[in-house]
Amino acid sequence: MKANHAETPESSNAVDKFKWFLALVLLAAAVVGNSFYGETVSIVIRAAGVIVLIAAALGVAATTIKGQIAIKFAREAKIEVRKVVWPTRQETIQTTLIVLAVCVVMALALWGIDGIMVRLVAFATGV
Template sequence: MKANNAETPESSSAVDTIKWIVVFVLLAAAVVGNYLYGDMSVAIRAAGVVVVIAAALGVAATTSKGKVAISFAREARMEIRKVVWPTRQETMQTTLIVLAVSIVMALALWGIDGIMVRLVSFATGV
């Protein structure tokens, strides 16, 4: 937590609890409203559900766990920017190598399986 936080942990926790209750009530309202207004146009119901879910996410983002989640998402986005993605040629070469090795292994296992079946049938006389 930040040192200049004016709220006490108890009041922050109580406010967060109320906010989470509001979030769950909004989500339940989206589900129930979608069910109750089933005779309305799908586009109108979808728009209503999207608006209610956006409101729920907005409320959730103001909680302490919501702020941590947003911070994590920002950091993950920065890390993704640091990734060096393979070129098209590297991707194609790697894909072909994996495909070739998979085919060779499949043929080898098929051959071993055939040999084992013949050995077992020879040993059992079936």
Template sequence: MTTNTEEQGNSLDMVKWGVVILLLAAAVIGNQYYSEASVLVRALAVVAAFAAAGVIALQTAKGKMALAFARESQIEVRKVIWPTRQEALNTTFIVLAATGVLALILWGLDAVLLRIVNFITGV
């Protein structure tokens, strides 16, 4: 009995995903087909079609999982301890300094290797 319910839910999800794909395709094709219509009207129609597709997609099992993931992610972001402005500036300056030093080292190494290659090839 459980497998029958799962199969029913799975086939209903497939129908919902089919409707989502049809809505998105209709939005894209309709936007192209009615190119002589007002840009505002076409934009509103595309936004409405995308919103309807999103609402339908959120009604599927995968959509519900994605929505739950987004909510849990939002909760986790609230738990993050963000650096102060001074800490962010210090870290930025350290990264810039390290990048500059590495760039100078690579420039010097490139110059040395270029001279070696020129010496070997006789150019």
């Protein structure tokens, strides 16, 4: 027979806080260790150490409640991205050319309006 061990929100919250603290300590160790051993240890070893510590920090953070929610969100986002209908190359090129044409037309229109406004202000002020 299985025993139900339901954690109280307080104890779960305390465990999560500890896990987040541990993840931050691991990240700080990666930064400080990389800085501290910058002169004496090979770049390859330091890079490997930083990667291992960051992976460990992410692993610890992933075991928290918010970490699990973030992982679930990322999985759902990946599924939604698969549902997107991406434009064809021709559609992309046509849309890009339309945007460029509108930008050029608007730039010329604003340049013309600016020129007119400068002349009007110069005429009104007598400069």
